[in-house]
Amino acid sequence: MDKQTINEFGIDGFTLMEIAGTRAADFILSEIPNSSHGLFFCGKGNNGGDALVIARLLSQQDYDITVCFLSRRDDLSADAGKNLKLLQKLDVEIEILDWDDFTLNKTEYDFVVDGMLGTGLNSDVRAPYSDAIEWLNKQDIPTFALDVPTGLHADSGRILGTVVQADFTLSFGALKTGFYLNEGFDTAGEVILCELSFPNKYKKPTAYLIDEPWVEANSPSTQTKKHKYDGGVLYIVAGSEGLTGAGILAAKSAWSAGLGAVVLITPKGLLEIYEKQLIQIIKKPVGSRDDMYFKESHVESVLDILQGKPGKLLIGPGLGRQKETIHFTQKILQQFGGDAVIDADALFALSQWENWEKPEEAHWILTPHPGELKGIAKQEVNDDFERFQIASKLAQQEDYTILSKGMPSIVATTKETPYMTGYDTRIFSRAGFGDVLAGKTGAFWLKYEASELACFHALLDGHQKTMESDKPTGQLEPLDII
Numbered sequence: 001m002d003k004q005t006i007n008e009f010g011i012d013g014f015t016l017m018e019i020a021g022t023r024a025a026d027f028i029l030s031e032i033p034n035s036s037h038g039l040f041f042c043g044k045g046n047n048g049g050d051a052l053v054i055a056r057l058l059s060q061q062d063y064d065i066t067v068c069f070l071s072r073r074d075d076l077s078a079d080a081g082k083n084l085k086l087l088q089k090l091d092v093e094i095e096i097l098d099w100d101d102f103t104l105n106k107t108e109y110d111f112v113v114d115g116m117l118g119t120g121l122n123s124d125v126r127a128p129y130s131d132a133i134e135w136l137n138k139q140d141i142p143t144f145a146l147d148v149p150t151g152l153h154a155d156s157g158r159i160l161g162t163v164v165q166a167d168f169t170l171s172f173g174a175l176k177t178g179f180y181l182n183e184g185f186d187t188a189g190e191v192i193l194c195e196l197s198f199p200n201k202y203k204k205p206t207a208y209l210i211d212e213p214w215v216e217a218n219s220p221s222t223q224t225k226k227h228k229y230d231g232g233v234l235y236i237v238a239g240s241e242g243l244t245g246a247g248i249l250a251a252k253s254a255w256s257a258g259l260g261a262v263v264l265i266t267p268k269g270l271l272e273i274y275e276k277q278l279i280q281i282i283k284k285p286v287g288s289r290d291d292m293y294f295k296e297s298h299v300e301s302v303l304d305i306l307q308g309k310p311g312k313l314l315i316g317p318g319l320g321r322q323k324e325t326i327h328f329t330q331k332i333l334q335q336f337g338g339d340a341v342i343d344a345d346a347l348f349a350l351s352q353w354e355n356w357e358k359p360e361e362a363h364w365i366l367t368p369h370p371g372e373l374k375g376i377a378k379q380e381v382n383d384d385f386e387r388f389q390i391a392s393k394l395a396q397q398e399d400y401t402i403l404s405k406g407m408p409s410i411v412a413t414t415k416e417t418p419y420m421t422g423y424d425t426r427i428f429s430r431a432g433f434g435d436v437l438a439g440k441t442g443a444f445w446l447k448y449e450a451s452e453l454a455c456f457h458a459l460l461d462g463h464q465k466t467m468e469s470d471k472p473t474g475q476l477e478p479l480d481i482i
């Protein structure tokens with residue numbers, strides 16, 4: 001965007017820098033009282049240039065300014081160099097130091113601006129940047145990181161050596177995926193978007209942030225439908241001996257989303273357990289009384305039930321990993337051919353299925369936690385950035401939707417731009433919470449046709465209930481966020 005705006009559109013980098021600095025200065029003015037003393041760490045590139053613009057603007061508002069260069073002053077980028085000259089033309093006293101002199105002076109500062117490295121970071125942070133970061137992280141004064149906390153990789157959220165722990169990150173022109181992947185979430189602090197004058201035609205997002213306003217704005221109002229759920233029935237194929245809780249949670253979760261028609265298909269041997277626990281839910285037993293888990297002999301009768309009223313399938317919670325159940329699951333997925341949410345042990349069955357083919361007309365939503373994604377992708381998933389890339393590629397090449405649980409949750413579809421949550425969703429990888437998420441995903445899929453909307457609403461619903469609960473997150477039970 002930078003380059004296209006500068007080279008094609010014709011707003012030069014120096015002007016963009018002035019805008020960036022102005023936006024950032026306005027924010028700092030709103031946070032820090034005038035006549036405070038600010039310390040500005042400046043790198044040699046345009047990130048440092050931004051800091052020099054802010055220093056100049058705040059010096060005109062009665063702030064005391066100390067600028068500390070981490071590189072040689074005669075080695076600044078063109079735009080940063082121009083801003084140093086402007087700073088020196090001012091008629092106010094501005095202290096300008098190099099790192100060596102800085103370590104000697106013991107001035108008290110009221111806030112710090114991190115203009116050391118931004119999107120130009122391309123290797124582990126070295127001295128003296130690393131020394132400055134170490135000093136900075138020891139101060140307990142507000143830290144404003146410019147564009148990206150120095151040391152954080154803007155795309156991957158990985159820390160390169162060491163990283164500024166920012167209270168605020170003033171992100172110029174666009175948010176960075178790195179704020180929401182790996183360590184970005186815990187180092188960027190409060191992210192403030194400082195808009196620049198990039199024309200929208202150059203804006204090609206690498207991901208959409210599915211926060212509450214975005215989801216509400218991008219969801220069709222369901223008032224248009226006469227019944228909220230004329231999308232049909234949610235059939236849940238779940239449960240095995242000792243693992244009936246998963247099916248119960250998934251069914252209760254779908255029901256609590258307002259979905260009237262939930263049908264739990266179960267091996268007959270487990271029926272009375274569900275009779276007691278799931279009063280409102282229709283149960284459809286298959287097989288005989290001593291069947292305690294799904295077997296291949298159940299495939300026909302399950303398919304018959306699924307051929308009943310139109311609807312969607314949720315398969316997986318608590319199925320167990322018996323060989324017969326794995327073969328049962330593979331046959332159901334092969335022959336059902338309809339819309340299916342594939343969760344938990346059904347994902348395991350998928351990962352055990354050599355060169356399986358998704359039926360052409362079927363739409364699937366897979367809801368893997370990181371370990372299950374590794375099984376499906378048949379490759380290591382070493383961190384969130386790899387998870388982001390693998391989920392996106394897989395969803396496109398296999399033509400299904402993936403709700404990759406973790407922090408953040410990533411929703412990847414056949415469209416090339418994935419979605420990710422800007423809020424904490426680690427809870428859904430915990431036992432039982434995945435069942436609640438799966439039930440909601442199935443229910444919301446019947447409410448909103450688009451599979452990605454089902455995922456957005458299922459995640460948001462769980463997040464909102466987590467926030468509303470007066471229990472600390474660590475003590476939450478799955479039933480608390482049904």
Ligand SMILES: NC(=O)C1=CN([C@@H]2O[C@H](COP(=O)(O)OP(=O)(O)OC[C@H]3O[C@@H](n4cnc5c(N)ncnc54)[C@H](O)[C@@H]3O)[C@@H](O)[C@H]2O)[C@H](O)CC1
Binds near residue numbers: 172
């Ligand atoms: N270009 C624009 O229109 C705008 C850019 N903005 C700001 O500019 C930075 C990106 O600036 P850039 O000069 O490309 O890089 P940095 O300032 O981030 O890095 C400076 C320089 O540092 C060297 N370097 C890289 N890694 C290391 C390291 N580990 N240790 C030491 N030095 C390192 C490398 O040579 C870099 O070139 C962007 O973040 C914005 O803040 C404007 O804000 C908006 C317009």
Ligand SMILES: [K+]
Binds near residue numbers: 114116117145149150
């Ligand atoms: K920075």
